[in-house]
Amino acid sequence: MSERLVIIGGDAAGMSAASQARRLKGPDELEIVAFERGHFTSYSACGIPYWVGGDVEERDELIARSPEEHRERAIDLRMRTEVFRIDTAEQRVHARDLEKAAKGEKDAEYAVPYDKLVIATGARPLRPPLPGIDAPGVHGVQTLDDGQALLDTLERTRGERAVVVGAGYIGVEMAEAMKKRGYEVTVVNRGEQPMATLDPDMGRLVGEAMSGMGIRMVNDAEVTKILTTEDGRVRAVATEDAEYPADVVILGIGVRPETDLARKAGLPLGTHGGLLTDQAMRVRGHENIWAGGDCVEVLDLVAGTERHIALGTHANKHGQIIGANAGGGYATFPGVVGTAVSKVCDLEIARTGLREKDAKAAGFQYVTTTIESTSRAGYYPGAALMTVKMLAERRTGRLLGLQIVGREGAGKRVDIAAVALTAGMTVDQMTALDLGYAPPFSPVWDPVLVAARKAVTAVRAAG
Template sequence: MNMSLGRGTKERLVVIGGDAAGMSAASQARRMKGVDELEIVAFERGHFSSYSACGIPYWVGGDVAERDALIARTPEEHRARDIDLRLRTEVMEIDVAGQRVRARDVDSGAESWTSYDKLVIATGARPIRPDMPGSDAPGVHGVQTLDDGQALLDTLARTRGRRAVVVGAGYIGVEMAEALINRGYEVTVVNRGKEPMSTLDPDMGRLVHEAMTGLGITMVDDAEVTKILTGDDGHVRAVATEDAEYPADVVVLGIGVRPETTLARVAGLPLGHHQGLLTDLAMRVRGHENIWAGGDCVEVLDLVSGQERHIALGTHANKHGQVIGTNVGGGYATFPGVVGTAVSKVCDLEIARTGLREKDARRAGLQYVTATIESTSRAGYYPGADLMTVKILAERRTGRLLGVQIVGREGAAKRVDIAAVALTAGMTVEQMTALDLGYAPPFSPVWDPVLVAARKATKAVPAGS
């Protein structure tokens, strides 16, 4: 039975998740439809809404002074726009047939059902916690939400020791290593890969390794954590691998995240290879006309490989929300896919990638060539010119651009946007060499580093293939 009956012609939109995708969808739907047409109820299990999860490492590290600086729109601002946002309320069940959700007040434990005409699932992702002894011990933290960041800062404030171990060396691990260095901690990063940043090819990851070591971070690569050891008080005291123990007063898990799709799976909604929800171009859950999903809980189409991927980024989540809200509100919008662009930094080292790595290309059955060059961020004679390394992958037969990775100092990371546009447009590396990019000595050499790499890749593509 649809419990929304009795509200006349007014529809009810229920949103599960109060961050980027969920509240962007709610806000856009409210812009599309007035209060007399659409009632909006949003559930968020945490204390905060509409915040920048990507900014948490910089808040923890002290670059961002106040937690509230990361909040784009407060619950009060949402409520002022007639969005019934209920914090500290966790949805426990989705009844697809009955078009209703069961929610629990986190503090009181009280439960109630809320009916919906339209549903948006924006449950995000959860940090991967290794299935090993001690992974839930006090002093062990995942960092995904603002609540997680606050919990970590509370631990740092209570902890007298200054030894930190970061488990994992992906984006989260690298950024948290920098944050803890900035806090004055002695940092060890334990990474099961041969090099940090598995989002890069190993030869580019080696550059990140060298830079992190130069910053005083102890890098332990090619090592699997087997258990987290605790003291007599139950608090973490060390991280153990098969070969060694690394003392720790605090442990941060930077292993990565998984789509938080437990509710969707139990409800029988379609999940992909990465356990993310599957949607159509309008972000509607496949096979369900009145359910949409977006943000870190969904899989998206990789425009380069043609395969589904899970990529947890706020840029995508906000776009998903805009698309969903437009469609829920009676308009029309689509999200065509991604090329996999991401940037990060560790202290003054900038790291960027877009498109496919070598192993991605092999997995997709693509034959490719590579080209790697070193260049400078500015004209070599201009003060402040810094080295950067650019690597390009191109399809062997056609010369189609497949991916770009960049590691360097100031001015390196955002150059990847050139490649992201070229990938989206389906350009070849030869076509890229003719791009009319901005030039002046303070900003670039005469030949921008990305174009230098494209020229080298063009030469690597077999003639007449």
Template structure:
């Protein structure tokens, strides 16, 4: 029997998890695996980059889960600094360019193809946005480039554009490095992944850290040493409609979009966000021999029933496991997500799962919303700190729709209780009976999540009445 050829485009979480799982199931004589990665690193934690920049963890080696040498030792032909520039689906081959060898190009044939091209930072088409000193942060190479700029910078003024997860985490990292940090956010509150009332709590914490947060700020460009024309000198300031903010370094925290340039050029199906569309087995729709996973795909939201783009390493690794099992002759599926995410700014923990109010409205759902303030421990126990929990429930059925939590130590991971309840399709009334662990150092007698569930249950009953 002829050896099958598997080609993987992208050497981070989804791509190399797929390669590793497929290798467990198929020998090199049965399946030859070739993976192309345009960067210098493979199988790394992009989520750890802000903590590397802030000096809390070592990098980049500490952020690498499995090195290229380790992959190659398992008979995976991993080629770093190789960029795939074209897909020829009719002939079953990919065109690659060697980035460190004079740009030499070559074709590689495949019987099965995995696209794990990830996502790219949003970089709006504004004057000066590509100037030296303006950084997106998505890969370890991006993190290294930012650190090089910080080390060479004679000044200590940083501007972060956008106050989502990356923006907030990078603002904290820059504060830790001794920079004066200004965050420019277009929305009324930071963290648009929360409802505005919960985002206001994050804003208070950022101000307490000394981070200047300008809300309602529409960025219009980046000024350089030679003026505001694109292609000028180094970044020296960021402009908005109302003001100019000096900057020795600029970090873009505007989120990411799926990197599907190759897929689009090849005519593969894309969703509303630009992510690849797959079936439950992570196979690209309409193409039996092509799979896709990680930040370049759209996934099913189990709460709203709609497709969405969610760029998280947890999902990417699961996608890779599913793909590798199916490519290797086994069987696995990825059913979808409930939208769980957790972050922090200094000691403030921020978490969400399920739908926000605007997302519930967009899905056509009628709901009640409640917010409670409790403590992370028994109120009398030393170190008890306030915690805010917001909960959404479907108005007629009482089905849990979403939870947001903002608080100190022990707040963030409480969202996992809600994530399980969402996945199980529980009502808020059913949640009130959950047998959660209790001891004064960890929780009040009534856990804050259960207090919110009780209040939501009452709101559902009142709405029905």
């Protein structure tokens, strides 16, 4: 008799789990039923800003696998269907067909029993309860549906002014997208500097570069309301001190784990609101329930604490691990070091490990070093400046974190530090890394190694 695996969520984590489980067990051994409330499945949410900005021409280029392709692999994928209740005692989920519900059909809601359950409900954009926040022309950007709604608005309004609220990864990427579309862009940011995932001194470099690109940066500003026209459309964003005219407003404030369904089911949540799992991505205390993607908290291997990081790289890995375990195999997810990379126009921004405030919160004593270098040998055409900041533990010299702000060739250097953090290397050990060198690719001392050498000196000076 076959088992039934039910999956809530049809994007990266959910469908990676479905696909991996199907590789291990055929339809006669394992029935797979997946629910997705949106119109799309298995797509790259990270690519939405580049689609909006025109770097990616067609929406479907962001879709890795269509519903039809999943169904061809014997996965019963039910689109536009929302799970609204999990009954862990009865081992069943209650679902609602949104198309039927909109028509008032009586059979829109039904229950499906499960032997194994995967929760991959993702994250939702923060949408503060401000006056006018739901006005036409105000957009969050989290799903492909959100991206399509924004593009539809841009086609209808053909405005000239865009205000982006928030200056994290989504905020700066959407600022670039709107700049490429010819809009006058204002970024309203509640922090002292953009990119709160960086230390303020590095975030300041990002802000200065964005201002140099013609993007208006408004820092230390709290949005109080969205102002509208007589017909209800957005016309401006208001703070305590000023109003910023807008034909379109994009919310880039951040996201929270989408875990209301899990909370109502009594499943364990962490301090950031994400589901808590073991290393096999099994929900703690529940033998037959797994969770992955943006709805979970993960172990920070540097700080030793749980944190919420919404990235497609993690979601796909979670799905592979869940699918292996739900399909009868074995796999684990040890944790993360917090690596991320982004860009705004030609500026590349990267970080991994801990910021200074993270290191303090974790109880580390540390030293910091900041260096400037170039992406190539200084005499080679196209060499671009970058700033590298490194954190190391004061006593041991263990690498704690790295941040990079620079031009072409800067961002992906963060991977050197990501590997070093995962391996628990010291900055002294890093200086001996055998990295590739040729003038078109790097100075003879790579900028990351220059920072490591300086960090070694700082550790020794600190005793």
